[in-house]
Amino acid sequence: GAGVSQSPSNKVTEKGKDVELRCDPISGHTALYWYRQRLGQGLEFLIYFQGNSAPDKSGLPSDRFSAERTGESVSTLTIQRTQQEDSAVYLCASSRPLAGTYNEQFFGPGTRLTVL
Amino acid sequence: AQSVTQLGSHVSVSEGALVLLRCNYSSSVPPYLFWYVQYPNQGLQLLLKYTSAATLVKGINGFEAEFKKSETSFHLTKPSAHMSDAAEYFCAVSVGRFGNEKLTFGTGTRLTIIP
Numbered sequence: 001g002a003g004v005s006q007s008p009s010n011k012v013t014e015k016g017k018d019v020e021l022r023c024d025p026i027s028g029h030t031a032l033y034w035y036r037q038r039l040g041q042g043l044e045f046l047i048y049f050q051g052n053s054a055p056d057k058s059g060l061p062s063d064r065f066s067a068e069r070t071g072e073s074v075s076t077l078t079i080q081r082t083q084q085e086d087s088a089v090y091l092c093a094s095s096r097p098l099a100g101t102y103n104e105q106f107f108g109p110g111t112r113l114t115v116l
Numbered sequence: 117a118q119s120v121t122q123l124g125s126h127v128s129v130s131e132g133a134l135v136l137l138r139c140n141y142s143s144s145v146p147p148y149l150f151w152y153v154q155y156p157n158q159g160l161q162l163l164l165k166y167t168s169a170a171t172l173v174k175g176i177n178g179f180e181a182e183f184k185k186s187e188t189s190f191h192l193t194k195p196s197a198h199m200s201d202a203a204e205y206f207c208a209v210s211v212g213r214f215g216n217e218k219l220t221f222g223t224g225t226r227l228t229i230i231p
Contacts, residue, residue, distance in 0.1 A: 003159075042122075042223040044221075105162075
């Protein structure tokens with residue numbers, strides 16, 4: 001079936017503008033994660049949604065970052081008043097948690113954000 | 117909190133030679149450990165995982181990794197490198213319930229294969 005999709009694949013914006021990044025998880029996957037990969041660094045966890053539970057927002061770097069998820073489908077990551085240090089590849093992953101076992105996170109291709 | 121350290125941001129090996137990519141972790145509870153591979157212009161792909169079963173884990177494309185608690189290591193190996201192995205490799209740790217929570221990644225190791 002289809003994998004995790006993200007849009008846009010590339011986004012160039014000016015400092016101070018708001019951006020929205022979209023993630024479509026694999027159908028049936030109740031868990032959804034956002035990560036950020038800055039140049040030369042590893043992936044940083046941003047936020048985690050699991051079903052109807054309150055999201056784990058512990059990785060969001062500032063209050064300029066927010067994310068929403070509609071039910072168990074699409075998620076949108078919003079960055080307000082973008083700064084140059086927000087330039088990175090933003091990766092989305094989804095999984096289908098089953099009790100008592102590990103469930104692989106499947107990653108999308110990412111959105112490359114460049115803030116000028 | 118958990119963390120991962122990958123020694124060597126760049127590793128070069130000759131085709132046919134042993135591949136060894138190093139990963140050490142820090143965790144206060146038994147961890148779940150993973151290796152992911154990222155080929156050029158592609159998304160992350162799970163290579164293998166340790167989830168408290170066998171300490172020697174075999175993955176795709178001939179890779180394997182051994183969990184050594186005493187050394188807090190989870191090094192990735194492949195006996196004979198192939199040109200198609202050129203990629204970036206990430207070690208990751210999770211301590212969430214059943215490993216379903218957030219992953220903490222290392223900074224990655226870029227593997228170059230010399231013909």
